[in-house]
Amino acid sequence: MALREVPRVLVVEDEPVINDAVADRLRAEGFAVDQAFDGPGAVALCEQVRPDAVVLDVMLPGYDGHEVCRRIQASRPVPVLMLTARDDEADVLVGLAVGADDYLTKPFRMREVVARVRALLRRVDRAAELAAAPSARLVAGDLVVDTGSRRVTVGGSEVHLTPTEFDLLARLAGSPGEVLTREHLLAEVWDWPDASGTRTVDSHVRALRAKVGPERIRTVHGVGYALESGEVAP
Template identity: 70%
Template sequence: MGNKRRVLVVEDEQTIAESVAARLRAEGFEVDLAHDGPSGVAAAAEHRPDLVVLDVMLPGFDGLEVCRRVQAQRPVPVLMLTARDDETDLLVGLGVGADDYMTKPFSPRELVARVHALMRRVDRAAHADPAGAPLVVGDLEVDAVQRRVRRGGTPAHLTPIEFDLLAYLAARPRAVQPRERLLAEIWGWGEAAGTRTVDSHVKALRRKLGADLIRTVHGVGYALEVPE
């Protein structure tokens, strides 16, 4: 079955790794397993997965270093698993190229839903209109074809899902977007259980592009301010 999507699971806890792999295989994915940092990087180079499910705490070297090395080889969506619900750790993970994260313990059903959502995002990006002109909002320029962002003429390096979130907000300047809508449109989730994911990605965008760019509407969501 050459058209099956391939997922690499890098997880040192055998029970979790096998459970995740079994659930993903039941959904039709081909799954490869690795159980430490070095073998995770080697497996990514050998199998060229469509997506990586990556634990943060690994023997050898940690998941953050795995993510850096894997993304340097070839950009690929990464869903990080962390045992600690620490915002700094999550932002660091997003900063080294992870697209999403889940905190342990997690529901296998939710993990599969997030994998499907990341795959849909990749498909949307692949079918972007090649004739589409860059979106310019004030001093912000968002190029959907080249997937590049500049603010004030300065390039910013965004993860794929950060780009999609910014592009969605920039296409609707000043309009408040509820977290639940952003989850549905960007992540493809039909439930509001992951609103902290949105918050963390917004914080990462502010860190990279300026704290004044995205306005928080407390209790509702976010809006892109029109930059000067």
Template identity: 70%
Template sequence: MAVPVTLLVVEDDATINQALTDRLVAEGFRVVQAFDGPGAVVAQEVHAPDLVVLDVMLPGFDGLEVCRRIQAVRPVPVLMLTARTDETDLLVGLGVGADDYVTKPFRMREVVARIRALLRRVERARALATEQPPVLALGDLEIDRASRRVSVAAEPVHLTPLEFDLLLALALDPGAVRGRDDLMRQVWGWADAGGTRTLDSHVKALRAKLGPDRVRTVHGVGYALEVGR
């Protein structure tokens, strides 16, 4: 019998927390609940969840700090729940290790779909790591697939799990333009890129860490990784 996937739901509103928990249990997941920042960190250490659903606004300390602390100990996919729509706030969340975000108010089926997509991405990343050469060297950019480490001009660059997967998707076909929908399917497991700024936000994060000219925008089409360095 397959072991159920364990999710950690961190939300201080007890009604929302329980509604999420009930729906996710009905979907076949094992769910652990936490209601504040310190409790979330402890729950992650005790239960080692496969994915964390994490509200940004929490008592104790906020979801950004929770994400930072748990990613420092054991990288795990994080879906953030946020009432904030400012792009700077969203980029901060992605920068501390969140993989995706859903803005409030949200529909339960959207949260479930995002969770399943993130879990599929993790499985695909594991499979690809065993099928391709362990290290990609593209100019001064080096990507070690086995250790999931990246360096530019021999200097290490810290990427979140999803930033790494996006960079790898572009690096596997350097110089070629990858369509937005294609990237969303490969990296996120979504059918299309409509209605979300997730891809654009992650590209901006990559540019901030790797250099502003590393990823080229092809308007109306998608993105390409520049390798002429």
């Protein structure tokens, strides 16, 4: 997905005060912004304006944010930052499972929204550059990561990952057995300049384990994660 010269962001939030505040801040930062206030309107507007990124609240009338995310991702891949009022791991994992790339828990700071959106867009640019580069097959046991086609197979069966899950797995597979810190993963996968989102790494690892097998990613408590080719205790 090639970004426009002025990236377009769709803000989906049913509370007008919050919606306007997020939209105004993003416009002040130089983004083109569209606004939707319910699920069906968000899906229709996303199809119409084809945004470069979506800021999406979980609790919406019509369709909830998870259903909106599922529908817009089925139409075309687009990076999604989900806003949730509940700091609930299950709620976060559902959002990641339907294609969200990142999440913020309310209340949040506007500068954090802007920073997360910028990081999502930088990752889109970087993914396009990697797609144009020579592909590589990263192999760990019966797990195969093809960076060119962005496909993953386990035991010969294809596993469907979100863009963020693929990037995370590819980075771990690029250094099999090596323990990568959460801060390192945040910098390389999420392109975040600081370590304020280490829980995001943990949530994505949990989602990734559910798809490729919990024994493949080893936790080094207090440090980070490593990809293993054989069965190890998580």
